[in-house]
Amino acid sequence: MAMAAPLAGPGPLIDVHAHFFFEGCGRAEWDALNRARFRAGDRIGISIHVASILGSWGRFSPTYFASPADTTRGNDAMQAIAQRHPDRVRWYVAVNPNDTAFALAEIDRRVAAGAIGVKLAAGRRADDSLLDPIAERAADGGLPVLHHIWQHRRRHWPGQDASDGADLARLAARHPTVSFILAHIGGGGDYRHTYAAVRNVPNIYLDLSGSGVDRGMLDDAYAAVGAKRLLWGADITLCTGLAKLWALEVIGLTTEEMADVRWRNAERIFPTGTLGSSGEGGSGMRDEGTPHHSPHPASPIPHPAND
């Protein structure tokens, strides 16, 4: 049966901010959620879901303050999903920096098992020194760090030690060789504060994911950091992700810029070859000193339209 044309148009498309669920996590409908992500991803034309699982999603310990046991449980599940879907899933190792020694060991272990990035949520503020050893590990491995971000944190939010763009900018300044992905500019709060905070921090990339679809948000992001520092993602609302892709075309990105946002920027910041068409997943580790921005082939990503 012929596959329908992807709703997001032809060409590779990498979702740098995806999540999956697993049996025993806090969501009874975990399998339906995972299947729905794949179904919608195929329809949109997502080539690769780069995903994470945050502990047990709150069942045994808080989502943003996952215990070591939960961290292990979530990463086990994420690793298994990636191994079952080597053609379309890559993954971040998620850690809670409060258990620092455990977090570092978990990063090493999971990168050896195929993780290609580090996911930090909201267990500790981004500019806290506890994050430094994790960022150093990311630098050693050439791993991008996806950090959950609140836009303009003006007060405490329950259930998390939220960070904002300014917090992440301080961490990024201390670790200039690490690529930081600032999560979901559509994820709540005052995104214009984020743009002001990170405009001049070149190793921070903005992921466009999140449920927020404010008009002006994408235009302003593009104006603030340019297409070379934007990454497409959906997080837990694929519908808004698709809408934003369509909106990017309307606001006037060139074909080349769209390719940057859809996949080329991701390929530049993830370890060389890990998003490629081999489907091997890869070790994700690079030799120390290898530049993050590696040469890339024209269109190496497996894509439904190319199958």
Added chain:
Amino acid sequence: MIDTNAYIGGYPFRHIPHPEPAILARVLEREGLDGAWVGHLPSAFYRDPAPGNDELFTALEPHATLRPAPCIRPDWPGWERALASAVERGAPAIRVYPPQWGLGADDPAMRSLCAACGEAEVALVFTARFEDLRQRHWMDQAGDLSAAAVRAVARSNQRTRIVVCSAGRGTIEEVHWGLTPAERDLVFFDISWIWGPPEDELALLLGTVGAGRFVYGTGWPLRLAQTPRANLALLPDELKDVKLADPSSW
């Protein structure tokens, strides 16, 4: 199909690019929509909506596909005259903002307005929210429209079509299943703020509440007009031919 959830004008808490009627008309054409019920966004925050209504009628005059949906505040003296004037000037729907006016769920003025809208054969449009609660300006203290406020009006309603815009699954279910079948028949919800996959809440609601209870809405100029189109495009195969209610035939 028309957009039941569109506005012109600025928003007090953040900059919105080009909230002008000519731009809206172009957006509707791009999105394949036949027209819109258009409100005047600043009026939601005015104490006296009359000047905003005048601006709305004037601004929409050159645009045949943009139908004015002015704001009538039922706790304001002379609202009956304002409603009659709005109907006379061609309004197909009336917008109300009880949280912004400080009207409680059981305020009798809302029931009076609803009845008057039925007499005048115009729809009554609620807006559940303009922004996500998490991103609101600290001065924006109105809160979301409660399901109870809609239920209170719907339970006294005999003939007015009520449209609730920008509601999420929780509010929609609480309204719908909190009404009798006869009461439900007059209540509709726009799809602008219902999540698609992987949560698939739109698909769930179309199956449980029924497609006939939903209308198309975008939330423009606050929200990307592409969002409801994307949501419909991502419905599971068994719902791909789903038909929403069409207010242009009301």
